[in-house]
Amino acid sequence: MGRVKTIARRSFLIGSAAILGGVAFGVYLYKRPVENPLLADLAEGEASLTEYVRITPEGVTLITPRADKGQGAYHVQAALIAEELDIDLDQVTVDPGPPSAAYYNTALSGEAPGFMVTDDSFGANAMRTVMDAAMKIMGVQITGGSTTVADGWDKLRVAGAVARETLKAAAAAQTGVSVADMTTDRGAVVLPDGARLEYTALAEAAADIDPVTEVTLKEPGDWRYIGKDMMRLDVLAKSTGTQSYGIDFEMDGMVHATVVTNPRKGGEMLSFDASEADAMRGVQAVVPITNGVGVIADNTWRAFEAARMVSFDWGPAPYPAEQADHWAALEAAFNDDQLDSQYRDEGDVEAALAGGATVEAEYRAPYLAHAPLEPINATALITDTRADIWTGTQVPRFAQEAVAEITGLPVEDVHIHVLMMGGSFGHRLELDVVKQAAEVGMAIKGTPVKLTYSREEDTAHDYLRQIAMARVKGTVSGGQVQSLDLGISMPSVISSQMGRLGQSVPGPDASIVQGAWDQPYGVPNYRVSGYRAEPLAPISSWRSVGASSNGFFHESALDELIHAAGADPMEERLRLMWDDNSRATLEAVAEMSGWDGPQMGQGRGRGVAFCLSFGVPCAEVVEVTNTDRGIRIDKVYAAANVGRIVDPINFEHHVSGAVIWALGHAISAEITHSDGMTDQLNYDGFEAMRNYQAPQIEVRGLELGDAVRGIGEPPVPPAAAALANAIFAATGQRIREMPMRNHIGFV
Incomplete structure (x- = not known):
């Protein structure tokens, strides 16, 4: 029954x-x-x-x-x-x-x-x-x-x-x-x-x-x-091209707008001169908004063109101006005063390391943009008694409250109409475009206005995936991993993101060690420490949040220790793993890939990685070939346990898409800063994986246990580590920093 x-x-x-x-x-x-x-x-x-x-x-x-x-x-x-x-x-x-x-x-x-x-x-x-x-x-x-x-x-x-x-x-x-x-x-x-x-x-x-x-x-x-x-x-x-997104929304009498804000995120606008823009064809107004201006015109292109003609005097960035100083802040955070959490401290790590570490290494993961394909947009219609906003958002109640604050209207008179989004990856947890649309709408009450970001404006002001650094020490004995001491330094995603929503979250930020401290491995001496770096460039949730970088750190470090022990990467992980559902997931990917060791001969290698994130055990094997033109990714096997799969086709597409997403960023993508400004402003500087680079992907979904989970993010964390471990198997070169193309070529 x-x-x-x-x-x-x-x-x-x-x-x-x-x-x-x-x-x-x-x-x-x-x-x-x-x-x-x-x-x-x-x-x-x-x-x-x-x-x-x-x-x-x-x-x-x-x-x-x-x-x-x-x-x-x-x-x-x-x-x-x-x-x-x-x-x-x-x-x-x-x-x-x-x-x-x-x-x-x-x-x-x-x-x-x-x-x-x-x-x-x-x-x-x-x-x-x-x-x-x-x-x-x-x-x-x-x-x-x-x-x-x-x-x-x-x-x-x-x-x-x-x-x-x-x-x-x-x-x-x-x-x-x-x-x-x-x-x-x-x-x-x-x-x-x-x-x-x-x-x-x-x-x-x-x-x-x-x-x-x-x-x-x-x-x-x-x-x-x-x-x-x-x-x-x-x-x-x-x-059939008939799906309507926020960018497609139209209203009678609608005008169009774009914004220009301080390219040093969060910096002030000291002054501006819009005289040239005001004289351009189709331009209706240039209005000040928070830290910038809104340009209103009769179509989006004219708004974009006019925005280029506004001159500004910008204030400084409220964070270090040069990228090297961001890395220096992470390095400086490895101290007791900035220890944020130590949820995992088993055995006696200090005693295990007393005789010296077998493996000692440092890993790095850069800032990353969300870069959704649909340009960021929102349409606003503000009157004295009502506000309507049409946009894609993941936080409609927060959007409602933000618009109420800007317009002075009661919350019940603010109506958020949520529209289909063409991508997000966490971007639409932020409210800047909603607030700016409301500010522009207040300047032309009674007239609907669609606000659209240029690609450059979006990338320059994106709240990024956190920058992160990890330091690892570990020992081996008798062909087994005996100790693993992993320290992770990053700014607080939760404090940055929730602070913009007007929320204060006390206590440690679990995202700093997410996907690392809670891994089901029984290493005898096992410690994971999270260090909260000072606030740097503003950051936000990016697909799999802290686990996106920590999966790379943890599984790369574990692989180094397993190699030092002379053990098989798959067999030693299985030996260490104590959670039944996680073990079954790892066994599934071993069976799928026909695992019989990391080396495959003729310049080929494969790597395995596992990560338990968002409640989902996910294991991946990546196979690569070292060609005379660089590394080619041949095939990826991925297994994940979500308890129940609602739609197997959608499940497979989720996993495949997450693998492509993770590998593409691991290979090519980073955001850096110069003079407080983002260096990469469009897809030419922030590359995704190309079609010709995409590997074959084989997916298996498991339905074990009583808990029902989601699959959108869990396949991301293991992918970069599995790739790095495969490259090591094929070439003998350890890649400890993303993007990997800075250290090795890809075809």
Whole structure:
């Protein structure tokens, strides 16, 4: 029998809360039902049976509040609801819904600070519950951390089931037929005689009854969607060029704008002269905004051209002006005063290292830009009584609050319309374009204005992936790794990012050691220390955040120690690994690749790397050939365990895309600074992997354990290390710094 879930009237409370006796936030606040935001705008004859389902006589709309930036989030969320609602995906419309506390993200509590994701102890679970309560009470609606499926796995299936059972109850009230004698099928309640009552015809009756409070979820054997190959809801539109993104949004009477702000991020604008720009064709106004100007014209190109003609006197950067000084700040942070965390300290590392380290090395990872393909944009219409913003954003409630502050309007009069995004990788967690659109909109109240960044403006002002440095010492004995002492220095991503959202996060920043301290290896003497460097260039979440660099550091260092021990890279990792699901993942990639050692002969080599991040064990093997023109990446094998795979095709594409993303950046990409300004301003200076460089990729998804996880980020951290380890196997050269092309050639 399927699990029974309980739902309060028009609200969700999945499971029960054990919040340390209710001391942290109060059990009442946690259990209190959330308001259904859809009820406020219902017309006669329409029903919102849960926060996620709206039914009208014209059709069924599924609310998919996790933002879609190309990862198929709308599709996966809709599939989870439709699975239990018993409706075909081609019968529904998807809508991200309004910003609302009802759409708080449960899964953000999964990686509780100081507890491994594999830790199922009372203390770990209590901390996760406290964090979950905080997310609900604060109404944190956010897309990130590979949490869309993890957050929606229960919520959305229950939403579909509640709507289904409530519609059956409405049909029973109309027909007198017992609910027990009814079934549902493809958007209709089916009576015993075969008669079909379409959901749309039942909307009005369903709106007048209480939602059914106890529902039984389907058994896996009855699933129509989950675990089955599906055509994503956006595939047809994207394949035919008809998908609409924020950049495509149009309104009658709309004008266009761009911005120019201090190229030294966060620096002031001391003065500007727009006389030449004002005289150009199509230019309507040049208005001051925070640290820069907005240029308003009758089309985007003219706004761009006019922006080039504005002259400025810029203030200095609020961080070191030269790139060398950024690295120097990381080096200086390796001291006790800047120790931020030491979650992992097992055995006696000092005693193990007393006789000298077998391996001692330093690793580096540069700043990286997000560089989404769709130019950053937002459209604003501001009046004295209302503000509307149309944009792609991962944080709609934060955007709503920011616009309210700028316009002076009440939050309830600010309307954020979330649009499909053409990429993000964490970029749309930031609000600069929303704030600037609101500032420009305030200057021309009553006129809609679309604000678009030039590529150069975007790259120059991107909040980057953190710069990071690691220092490792370790010893081996008897063909085995005996000690590993890893210190990681980077600025705080959380402090930088959350500070811009007006939030203060006390305590250590777990992202500094994310993907390193919590690895399931049983090294006898094992320490991972995080050092918080001084704030440098402003930084933000970039696909897999701290693990993006720490996976490279940790798995490269471990590989060096394994080589020094004379052991096989795969066999020694398996020997050290104590988590069953992680071991199975590593065994899967060994079997996929036919692993029989790192050397493959004739200038060929392969490397393996593993990283547990975002709750997902992921292992990869990269095969390379050392040609007379440089390193060629031949093939990548990737295995990951997410508990449940909703759409196998989308899963495979996620993993493949993450591998390409990670390898391309590892090979070629970096952001550096001169005179406080970004040196690389477009794709010619910040290269992605080329088609001819792309390897064959073989993917295997595992469904082990009870926890359901996401896959958007976990394949990124192991890729660079697996590549570096493969290069060593093929050439004998250790690459300890990215981008790797600074040290070896690639074809």
